[in-house]
Amino acid sequence: MTTSRRTFLLAATAGVTATALSSTPAGAHAPSASVSGAASPAGDVVGKVTVGYQGWFAAPGDGAPINGWWHWSPDMSQAPRPGASSAKSWPDVSDYDRTYPTAMPDLNGGGAAALFSSWDQQTVDTHFRWMRENGIDTAALQRFNPFGSEGPTRDGMAQKVRGAAESNGRKFYVMYDVTNWTSMATEIKQDWSQKMSAHTSSAAYARQNGKPVVCVWGFGFSDDARPFDAPECLDVVNWFKQQGCYVIGGVPTHWRTGNEDSRPGFRDVYHAFDMLSPWMVGRIGSSGESDSFYTNVNTPDLADCAAHGIDYQPCVLPGDLQAGQRAHGDFMWRQFYNMVRLGAQGIYISMFDEYNEAHQIAKTAETAADVPAGSGILALDEDGTSCSADYYLRLTGDGGRMLKGQLALTADRPTPVRP
Known part of the structure; x- marks a missing residue:
């Protein structure tokens, strides 16, 4: 099984030394598409809320080529059971x-x-219906190395996502994750040319500045799962741009300073992207930490992007439900507030269906009555506040309205925990 980037977590950084730059006053609202220095007008990612979409759950009997409990069990040949379940x-x-x-x-x-299977078209249609009902604009379909045993299933999922996006009036784009992809430098070009570029013919395929959107996640990370050097990464970015694509970089948190989770010597790679989306899972877990990043990381990040004509799409995450980070939505709302007052060009939600790491916004068990007996799995009411199963979908919808200027900038969460 391919190692997910969600398993590559770093402790939230403390004592960041970057100097804070000037920012939008807390009471002012600057719509993302008109931020001073913004590189691009509103499109399918600029001025929009994008969710990361895994689409990687399967079960025996669902018809998927992988024919197993994909991402539901540590042993795909065995059904999830006590002590052996991948669902956090x-x-x-x-x-x-x-x-x-x-x-x-x-x-x-x-x-x-x-459990559900992502291979069932009705499952994907349901997910995209939730996106439509909650004003979520765009889905970034995660695509890990497609040249191994998972490839046929991932190919099929791309087609299912396309159909669901078309029928629900949503946008989607391909987001390559280069984790453990040994021959990435050549195979990513082959995959785009021979398979994924065909999906750009769909009216639902996301475009920005008139160009089809593609994201590459993982360049520059300072870990063994992504050992690629700067020249080969820069070659890939430039190749996609030569194909006429608008290219997003899913980059390390400390891309700008080139330390901690970032390799040094990658600034030219980072500055070659059309949009940067620094990773945040595992970096913050409270509203206070979000405020610290707003001042010490996000603000100078945006200034650097503006100086280089790059759009900025920071992550917003609901928090690890099992670690008690969510504070019944207050943690996530604080991030929305901080990123909108910052003037971010778009927002990336990490993630839509990430039940493996408990960072999902998709419908989740409401109470202890809704989880398996003896599992120890926490439900949405883990802190004593009752939340509806769709609460984080609705909260994301409100965050998107604030980003677009349809809701006044407010530090007070407007979303009721139950509709």
Whole structure:
């Protein structure tokens, strides 16, 4: 199984020494498309909310080529069971026409502990319907190395996402993750040319500045899973731009300073992208830490991007539900507030369906009655506040309205925990 970037977490950085630059006053609202120094007008990513979409869950009997409990179990040949489940958070599955029984105990409130498969078109259609109902504009389809055993399933998922985006009036684009992709430098070009570029013919494929959007996540990270050097990374970025693409870089948190999670010597690579989206999962876990990053990291990041004609798409995350970070939405709302008052050109939500790392905004078990007995999995009411299964979808919708100037800038979360 390919190692996910979600497993590559660093502790939130303390004592950042970067000097804070001037920022938008807390009470002012500057719509993202008109920020001073913004490189691009509003499009399918600038001025929009994008969600990272895994689409990587499967189960035996769903018809997927991978034919196993993909990302639901550490052993795909075995159903999730006590002590051997990859689901850190438990989904609410009430909207799915088809689910798959696991070997987990029944739910505390009664009923089988069943899971969905991303391979079912109805599942993907449901996810994109949730996006439509909550004003989420664009989905970045995660695409890891497609040349191994997962390739046929990932190819099929791209087609399913395309269909769901078309039928729900949403946009999507391909987001390559280069984690553990040994032959990435040549194979990523082959995959785009021979397979993924065909999806740009869809009216639902995201475009920015008239160009099809593609993202490459992982260049410059200082870990062994992404060992690529700067020249080969720069070659890939420039190649995609030569194909006429608008290229987003999913880059290290400390891309600008070239230290901590970033390799040194990558500034030319980072500055070659049309948009930068620095990774944030594992870096912050509270509103106070979000405020610190706003001052010491996000503000100078945006200034650097503006100076180089690059759009800025920071991450906003709901928080690790199982680590008690969410504060019934206050943590996520503080990030929305900080990024909108900053003047970010767009926002990237990490992630839509990341049940493996408990950072999902998709519908989630509301109470202990909705999780398998004895599992220890926390539900959305873990801090004593009752939240509806779709709460983080609705909160994301409100954050998007604030980004677009449809909701006045406010530090007070407007989203009720229950509709």
